[in-house]
Amino acid sequence: MSTYRTLKVPASEITPRSIWLRRRALLATGVGATSLLLAPSLAFAMPLKAAKSMYTVPDKLTPKGDVTSYNNFYEFGIEKSDPSEYSGDFKPLPWTIKVDGMVGKPRTFDFGQIMTAFPPEERIYRMRCVEAWSMVIPWDGFPLSALLHKVEPLGSAKFVAFQGVVRPSEMPGQRGLFQSLAWPYVEGLRLDEALHPLTILAVGLYGETLPNQNGAPIRLVVPWKYGFKGIKSIVRITLTDQQPPTTWNVTAPDEYGFYANVNPHVPHPRWSQATERRIGSGGFFSSDRRPTLMFNGYGDEVAHLYAGMDLKRYF
C-alpha cells in the first residue's frame, strides 16, 4: 500500500475564482455550439454531471472538436482521423469491467454500477503524446484508487494490468490483412502509480460521456505519462505481482518503456522529447511549440514515486 500524500498545488496553478466562473460561462456556450456541429460523430455523447475538482491546470483548453477528431486509437485505424470516422459501429453499452487477480473481493462491475458508485469529477489535465504533441483536456472521471479499494488488493499485489476490448466486427483496425498491433491492447501500472490520486478512470470529457473515439465508455488517464498509457475501452483490470506486458513496449521495446513517464531529457530514438506542439492553436502561423515539462508538469505530485530510479534506464 502506498502512503497517501496531500497534493501540493503551486499558487501559479490556482485559477482565480472570477476567471473560473467566466470560464464556465464560456464553456457552456462553446459546448452547445460544438456539440451541434459534431452531432453525428458524438452519437453516444450524453450530458454528464461532474463535480468540480481541485485538479486543474491553468492552460487554455484544447477545443473539443480537436480532442474528438485527432486520436490515436489503433483499434479503429492508424490515422489520427480514423477513430472519429470509423467508430460509428462501436456499441459502448452495455459494458462490464472484470476486476480480478490478487484481490480480496474480485467482482465484475456493470457500467451503470460504476456511474453510481463513483460519481465523476472534472479533472483538467495536460495530455502529452509520445509523438511530441499535447492537449489540455477536461476529463470527467474518478480516481482509480476508489475502484481498487472496493476490491481490496492483497498485500502481495504489486502491479495493475489493464486490458482493452476486442471486437473486430465493430472495430475496423482489428480486422483485415494489415493489423497494426496485437490485440487486445494491454497496459500496466505499478500499484503505487495506480493508487495515486492523479490517476483516474475517465467516463467523460467536456461534461459529456466519452465519445467512441476517445475510449468509450471508460478509459485510463495518467497525466504524467505519455498518452499511450491511457488504455481505452477497458474490459478487465487484474492485480498481479509481476510487471505486466504493455502493448507498445512489446511492439518496440527500445522505443517505448513500461514506465513511459513524460521526460524531456530522454529522447525517443527517432525524435526529441524536449519540446511539444500544442494542438488546437489554429493554422500554420499560430502553431505553438513549447518546452516539455518533466512528468508533464506534475513533478511536485509524482516525482517521489521514482526517487532513486535511473529514469534514463527505466524510461
Added chain:
Amino acid sequence: MRSMAKLTVRRWGSKLVWLLYVAGLAPAIYNFYLGATGSLGADPVKTFELFLGLWAVRFLILTLAVSPLREIVGVNLIRYRRALGLLCFYYALMHFLTYLVLDQHLMLSAVLADVTKRPFIMLGAAAFVLLIPLALTSNAFSIRQLGKGWVRIHRLIYIIALCGAIHFALATKVLSGEQYLYLTIIALLLASRLVRSYLKRARGTASRSAAGPRPNVGAVGRAATS
C-alpha cells in the same frame, strides 16, 4: 495516321510537361492554403509535413518507374522524367522547409541534434542533400557539359531512393497499408535495375565469348536507360 499522332504528341508534349508541373504542385499549394487558413485539422503542421513527404515519395516512384515502363511495358514517358524528378525534389524541399520553419520554428540547435543523432532524420537529410546536385544538373546545358559524368551523378537516385524509403518507413509508429505498398514498389523498381544490369553483363559475356571483344555500344544508349 501514326506520324500525324506522333507530330501531335511532339507539338503538345512540351505543353504537357508544363501541365505536369502545374498539376504536380497543385496538391501542395491547395494544402498550404488549407493549413494557412486553419482548415487542415487539429495538427496542421504535422499533417502538411507528412503530406509533402508522401508526395515526394510518390514522385520518386514515378521517376524510377519511367525506365522499367519503357523497357518492360514499352510505354515511353522519358520526356516527363525530368519534370517528375524535379517535382520529387520540390516536394522534398518543401517537406524540409516545413520541418525547419513551421515544425521546429527555426530552432537550429534542435534541428542539428536531430540530424546528427537520429538515423531517421539523418536518412531523410541525406536523401534531400543528395537530391540537390541532381536538381541543379537537370537541364540540357548540364547534360552537354557533363557528358558521361551526368549519368554517373544521376545514379545517386538509387541511394536517394534507399535513404528516402527507410526514412519514410520510420516516419510512423507502425507501417500503414499505403506505406507497405509504396515500399514494395520502390523495392521492385530498385530490384529491376539489379536484374537489368545482371542480364546486361550476362549477355555481354555471352556475346564476347562468341565473337570476341566488341566496341562499346556507346554511352548514349546507357544514358537513356539509367
